[in-house]
Amino acid sequence: TPGQIVTLVFTITNTASPLDVTDLDFTDNLPAGLVATGVVSTTCTGGTLTAAGSTISYSGGSVAAGASCTINASVLVPSGAVPGTSYVNTTGDLTGTMNGVNINSGAATDMLFVDNGRADLSMTKTDNQANAVPGQLVIYTIVVANAGPSDATGATVADVFPAALTAVTYTSVVTGGAAGNTAMGNGDINDIVAMPAGSTITYTATGTVMPGATGTLDNTATVTALDGVIDPDLTNNTATDSDLIDSDGDGTADVDDGCPNDAAKLAAGMCGCGTPDIDTDNDGTLDCNDACPNDATKIAAGVCGCGNAETDANNNGVADCIDPTIGPCPGDITVQATSDAGIPVDFMLPAGNSPIGNVVVTSNPATGSILPVGTTVVTITATDANNVTASCTFNVIVQPAPAPAPQPTTPACNQPLQLLISIFFRAPICGTGACAAMMMTIIGLVGTRRVVRRRRR
Numbered sequence: 241t242p243g244q245i246v247t248l249v250f251t252i253t254n255t256a257s258p259l260d261v262t263d264l265d266f267t268d269n270l271p272a273g274l275v276a277t278g279v280v281s282t283t284c285t286g287g288t289l290t291a292a293g294s295t296i297s298y299s300g301g302s303v304a305a306g307a308s309c310t311i312n313a314s315v316l317v318p319s320g321a322v323p324g325t326s327y328v329n330t331t332g333d334l335t336g337t338m339n340g341v342n343i344n345s346g347a348a349t350d351m352l353f354v355d356n357g358r359a360d361l362s363m364t365k366t367d368n369q370a371n372a373v374p375g376q377l378v379i380y381t382i383v384v385a386n387a388g389p390s391d392a393t394g395a396t397v398a399d400v401f402p403a404a405l406t407a408v409t410y411t412s413v414v415t416g417g418a419a420g421n422t423a424m425g426n427g428d429i430n431d432i433v434a435m436p437a438g439s440t441i442t443y444t445a446t447g448t449v450m451p452g453a454t455g456t457l458d459n460t461a462t463v464t465a466l467d468g469v470i471d472p473d474l475t476n477n478t479a480t481d482s483d484l485i486d487s488d489g490d491g492t493a494d495v496d497d498g499c500p501n502d503a504a505k506l507a508a509g510m511c512g513c514g515t516p517d518i519d520t521d522n523d524g525t526l527d528c529n530d531a532c533p534n535d536a537t538k539i540a541a542g543v544c545g546c547g548n549a550e551t552d553a554n555n556n557g558v559a560d561c562i563d564p565t566i567g568p569c570p571g572d573i574t575v576q577a578t579s580d581a582g583i584p585v586d587f588m589l590p591a592g593n594s595p596i597g598n599v600v601v602t603s604n605p606a607t608g609s610i611l612p613v614g615t616t617v618v619t620i621t622a623t624d625a626n627n628v629t630a631s632c633t634f635n636v637i638v639q640p641a642p643a644p645a646p647q648p649t650t651p652a653c654n655q656p657l658q659l660l661i662s663i664f665f666r667a668p669i670c671g672t673g674a675c676a677a678m679m680m681t682i683i684g685l686v687g688t689r690r691v692v693r694r695r696r697r
Contacts, residue, residue, distance in 0.1 A: 592622025
């Protein structure tokens with residue numbers, strides 16, 4: 241068999257002679273291609289036996305009368321030997337001495353037939369990972385080897401990649417003289433190769449796992465010897481790499497992941513897949529069940545909404561957040577009456593607001609009312625659609641009207657006359673919006689009155 245070690249057995253027979261034979265000597269030059277391994281043994285007595293390269297030799301030994309002995313030498317058959325051919329091995333003459341006389345028994349010939357080769361082909365394959373993530377790359381290392389002893393010519397290397405692996409490309413490198421491999425290609429691998437004993441071919445294949453892939457990513461590669469070549473171990477001719485699909489890439493395969501599309505969770509938990517089981521505001525209620533996940537005081541928006549307390553500071557039965565508001569109220573106003581009855585006072589009503597709208601603003605007393613001398617408290621009220629109110633107050637101080645102007649008297653003769661003119665008018669007092677009576681008195685010197693008496697004639 242190509243690549244195998246065979247043992248050549250040389251037998252020296254002296255069974256027909258009554259005398260011992262000494263000084264045995266012969267040399268065997270092996271046929272081209274056969275190589276002595278150096279492993280030798282003999283049952284002959286004494287002598288020197290050597291085996292190196294293509295030569296086997298024995299000298300100085302002896303064989304007893306009526307006996308025989310053997311010489312054994314291991315020889316390596318080339319791994320590339322062609323099945324069906326043969327090696328013819330003819331030794332040199334065997335010589336010796338019998339009772340002081342030199343003898344020559346001549347040469348010996350044997351034929352070594354080469355049978356079909358025996359090549360132990362093997363395949364390994366791995367991507368060095370247990371899971372495959374859709375959309376990501378997978379890199380396979382595929383190694384084909386021939387452990388011999390014979391060369392394997394015409395062996396087939398095949399790898400049909402799964403449909404879930406797309407855009408597959410590959411490269412390959414060899415050792416030990418292997419040939420026939422595709423150095424660079426894409427898609428499936430299908431090479432017819434020649435692999436000397438001890439050689440290897442290493443393929444590196446890269447592909448992308450198809451988005452949406454499920455279950456398992458299985459990839460099988462095989463190597464098959466050519467008909468006629470005996471592969472003594474067929475169990476190692478096929479290699480399969482299996483990866484479980486891990487859709488969310490969390491390191492746990494879908495078959496073991498309760499949330500296969502949620503990288504943050506392996507089980508649904510309280511909030512379900514896709515929603516984290518977290519409590520942002522640390523109020524003891526998970527965010528998925530908390531309508532106000534950032535408000536530790538509330539788990540529902542209520543009337544006021546998240547972030548606003550549901551308080552009723554004025555105890556009016558309505559949350560503060562929807563109470564109407566008003567203001568600011570005007571500051572206190574001071575005016576002077578125009579008469580003992582007082583004076584009309586105008587003022588601006590402040591705006592009212594309510595989250596529910598429809599606010600009506602009123603005042604008591606109303607703007608424009610005649611207010612008496614003294615201090616009047618004005619209350620301004622904002623009323624919303626729920627009849628909830630808000631109010632503010634300010635004071636109007638009305639000062640007494642000025643004293644009446646003195647009445648004119650009749651001046652004495654030759655005395656200047658005074659003309660008293662009083663003018664009343666209303667003018668707004670800056671900044672108050674109220675009106676007050678003002679009086680201007682004009683005193684002018686008119687002249688003197690002269691009284692002339694006429695006598696009657």
